[in-house]
Amino acid sequence: xxxxxxxxxxxxxxxxxxxxxxxxxxxxxxxxxxxxxxxxxxxxxxxxxxxxxxxxxxxxxxxxxxxxxxxxxxxxxxxxxxxxxxxxxxxxxxxxxxxxxxxxxxxxxxxxxxxxxxxxxxxxxxxxxxxxxxxxxxxxxxxxxxxxxxxxxxxxxxxxxxxxxxxxxxxxxxxxxxxxxxxxxxxxxxxxxxxxxxxxxxxxxxxxxxxxxxxxxxxxxxxxxxxxxxxxxxxxxxxxxxxxxxxxxxxxxxxxxxxxxxxxxxxxxxxxxxxxxxxxxxxxxxxxxxxxxxxxxxxxxxxxxxxxxxxxxxxxxxxxxxxxxxxxxxxxxxxxxxxxxxxxxxxxxxxxxxxxxxxxx
Numbered sequence: 001x002x003x004x005x006x007x008x009x010x011x012x013x014x015x016x017x018x019x020x021x022x023x024x025x026x027x028x029x030x031x032x033x034x035x036x037x038x039x040x041x042x043x044x045x046x047x048x049x050x051x052x053x054x055x056x057x058x059x060x061x062x063x064x065x066x067x068x069x070x071x072x073x074x075x076x077x078x079x080x081x082x083x084x085x086x087x088x089x090x091x092x093x094x095x096x097x098x099x100x101x102x103x104x105x106x107x108x109x110x111x112x113x114x115x116x117x118x119x120x121x122x123x124x125x126x127x128x129x130x131x132x133x134x135x136x137x138x139x140x141x142x143x144x145x146x147x148x149x150x151x152x153x154x155x156x157x158x159x160x161x162x163x164x165x166x167x168x169x170x171x172x173x174x175x176x177x178x179x180x181x182x183x184x185x186x187x188x189x190x191x192x193x194x195x196x197x198x199x200x201x202x203x204x205x206x207x208x209x210x211x212x213x214x215x216x217x218x219x220x221x222x223x224x225x226x227x228x229x230x231x232x233x234x235x236x237x238x239x240x241x242x243x244x245x246x247x248x249x250x251x252x253x254x255x256x257x258x259x260x261x262x263x264x265x266x267x268x269x270x271x272x273x274x275x276x277x278x279x280x281x282x283x284x285x286x287x288x289x290x291x292x293x294x295x296x297x298x299x300x301x302x303x304x305x306x307x308x309x310x311x312x313x314x315x316x317x318x319x320x321x322x323x324x325x326x327x328x329x330x331x332x333x334x335x336x337x338x339x340x341x342x343x344x345x346x347x348x349x350x351x352x353x354x355x356x357x358x359x360x361x
Contacts, residue, residue: 151296174285
């Protein structure tokens with residue numbers, strides 16, 4: 001991750017900190033009272049407000065790498081859907097104890113404050129060193145797409161890179177043709193090391209389709225992991241036998257096999273008039289995405305950090321075109337947001353499976 005990306009993460013966190021910190025404190029206050037006072041205070045409104053805010057947190061402008069930084073700093077579990085689940089598990093539990101809940105929430109609050117201080121100090125440091133990124137005009141016509149080559153999709157040598165480059169040309173080509181665009185309209189704008197990440201700038205139409213397809217792929221993975229969790233749960237409860245396990249695994253296989261047809265059917269609803277060449281290219285594209293996904297590769301979308309008002313042009317001549325761009329950007333953002341929601345749910349299920357089975361996914 002480069003300096004600019006870390007700076008954007010720090011500013012994003014600082015911007016949202018006041019909201020989620022205040023809501024955490026609003027909940028902690030009555031719980032603290034209830035842990036050491038005989039007169040109990042109601043907390044349902046504070047609890048619902050915090051859970052609602054966390055559940056609706058928008059991570060559209062963050063990359064997977066930036067979100068992983070939040071996890072590594074120990075605060076990712078207190079934000080977003082994971083944070084809402086943490087609060088639910090802490091307060092809405094059958095063995096709820098105000099003292100224990102107060103300790104857990106106070107620790108969360110302390111970690112959130114410490115991270116905010118660290119990010120604020122980081123921003124101040126890069127500003128003193130004149131390393132702060134320059135303000136750039138947001139590009140409302142393209143969305144950053146980050147392709148991560150991890151696990152079995154990892155690139156270890158030039159032969160791997162050649163094969164992966166061809167696969168991703170075919171993936172983008174099929175989706176671009178379906179969107180009635182040239183494959184070259186999607187640009188390669190960078191790459192990073194570690195687990196190799198290819199950074200693309202996709203047009204709004206291509207990005208919307210790719211995010212839609214990726215959301216369905218993540219949904220299939222969520223279903224498969226959910227069944228795996230059910231198997232492990234039955235195993236722990238001593239209710240699992242060979243017949244039940246075989247049936248559940250058959251359900252997993254059926255979901256994987258149906259994925260291609262399901263995805264093509266959803267795309268056909270949006271693009272009902274694809275000719276034979278475009279349909280064939282799209283089918284090949286989705287097949288390669290399925291393989292990439294099964295190998296453990298990852299996709300990440302970062303929408304332009306721009307508000308509707310910022311996207312307005314002052315001249316009348318540009319307003320019509322700009323308005324159309326905003327419609328496309330809104331559609332892309334919706335597709336990205338839906339994908340990220342499913343991905344977040346998949347993340348929680350995968351974590352639960354790893355805990356239950358002791359295996360890494």
